[in-house]
Amino acid sequence: MHERDHRKPTVNKSATGPLALYVHWPFCVSKCPYCDFNSHVREQVDLVAWQAALLADMAHEAALTPGRKLSSIFFGGGTPSLMPPALVETLIAAAERLWGFEENTEITLEANPSSVEAANFHDLAEAGVNRVSLGLQSLDDQTLEFLGRAHDVEEGLAALDTAQQAFDRVSFDLIYARPGQSLEDWQKELDRALSFGTGHLSLYQLTIEPGTRFETLVRTGKLVPADDDHCADLFELNRSIMTAAGLPAYEISNHAKPGQESRHNLTYWRYEDYVGIGPGAHGRRLDSATERHKKPENFLSAVERNGNGLKVEQALSPETRAMEALMMGLRLAEGVDLDALAEKTGLAAAQMVDQKSVNHLSGLGLLDAAGGRLTISPRGMPLLDALLPKIIADI
Incomplete structure (x- = not known):
């Protein structure tokens, strides 16, 4: 641990800047075999109780962040x-009333x-949503069945068409x-995906998460994940095709x-303030980390008992904030401005990154470490998980 005498004073300029709001709705029709998100299947959902609980949780956060407006809701x-559109509309209207x-x-x-x-x-x-993120996941029916999805390709593309008519951004x-996915198969699927003309695509590598059904299948030898070299080749294909199509x-x-x-997601990756409400939601605001009760029933009980769903509210040290900011920011093509991060945390750049490793990498x-900005190169991005422990100083 570094001596505090060597630090600059911590300045939190985000205390008056805009906020992002995350609202977690934990219910699903079924649980996908690859999913480790906080999702739950329930036969019935008491919408009146949930509306009241989410509104109370939102009001609690708004009282702690006065004078700040929302730049995004997710x-x-x-x-x-x-969620019924009427509930979504009620939550959006409340957010605008509480924050602006x-x-x-x-x-x-x-x-x-x-x-x-x-x-x-x-x-x-009509309720106020202006951007939708659709979980198509695949343009192949056999793969959708493997992934445990309830829709097929035809239904998914029909929903995409409806979304493009309804929302400004999709x-x-x-x-x-x-x-078993080959480079040729994936290229054809990407080309087809691009043909629909959306302005944003999220391409996620299938990962085997602990506690999922896929993890059990891998452990018992019934599922063999793609090897690292093939994953790297697929990742490079993503980069070349998407850049050529004008979606870098x-x-x-x-x-x-x-x-x-x-x-909204840029708020996370740039380590700006956001508040999270609903079961299991995380937040980062005013140099503190927040986490709500994860199980839906426990969340409701906490709101009834305390007026909010908080399970954890913990002040973060400058060292922890620097580490989190680097872990999030180095995911971005723009990288991390070390001078700005030093001003935000009060730590010198040398206290945040291992300069010897940075020079070597x-x-x-x-x-690239030019101009006080640290950026992972296109060559390094597939290796990001391995690079982060080398880059971030032992703080």
């Missing part, structure tokens, strides 16, 4: 497209591409590095036309 899950909106506030909702949920898209747009997700990677897994980047062409 409804995540779970499956927030299962920045100009052109981005309001995103994650949606499953089923015909039932797509039927609500126009009503959700993004969708695809999962790659599936077992602005984050390790996210590609967008200029101006179509997710404002820079010489290998895996990162």
Whole structure:
């Protein structure tokens, strides 16, 4: 631990800047075998109770962040497209009343591409949602079945068409590095995905997360993941195809036309303040970390008992904030401005990064450290998880 006498005073300029708001809706129709998100299947959901709880949780956060406006709202899950549009409208109106909106506030909702949920898209747009993120996941029916998705390709593309009619901005997700997936197959799928003309695509490598059904299948030898070299080749293919199509990677897994980047997710990656409400939601505000109770029933009980769903509220040290900011920011093509981070945390750059490792990795062409900005190179980005422990100082 470094002596505090060597630090600059900590300055939190974000204390008066705009905020992002995350709202977690934890319910799903079924649990996907690769998913480790906080999602739950329930036969019935008491919408009156949930509306009251989310409004109370929101009001608690607003009272702690006076004078700040929202730059974005993100409804995540779970499956927030299962929320009645009237509930979404109520939450958006409450957020605007409690904080106020920045100009052109981005309001995103994650949606499953089923015909039932797509039927609500126009009503959700009327409720105030102006951006939707669709979980298509694949353009192959056999793969969708493997991934445990309830929709097929035809239904998913119909939902995409409805979304493009209803919302100003549309993004969708695809999962790659599936077992048996060749470079040729993936290239064809990407070419087809680009033909739909959305301004944003999220391309996620299939990872085997602890506690999922896929992890059990791998452990018992019934599922063999793609090897690292093949995953790297697929990643490079993503970069070349998407860049050529005018949707370069602005984050390790996210590609967008200029101006179509997710404002909300950039708040996370740039380590700016955001508040999270709903079961299991995390937040970073006023140099503190917050976490809500994860199980839906426990969250409701906490709100009834305390007026909010908080499970953890903990002040973060400058060292922890620097580490988190680097871990998030180095995912971005723009990298991290070390001088700005030093001003925000009160730590000198030498206290945040291992300069010897930075010099070595820079010489290998895996990162760039010019002008006080640290950026992972295109060559280094597939190795990001291995590079981070080398780059970030032992603080």
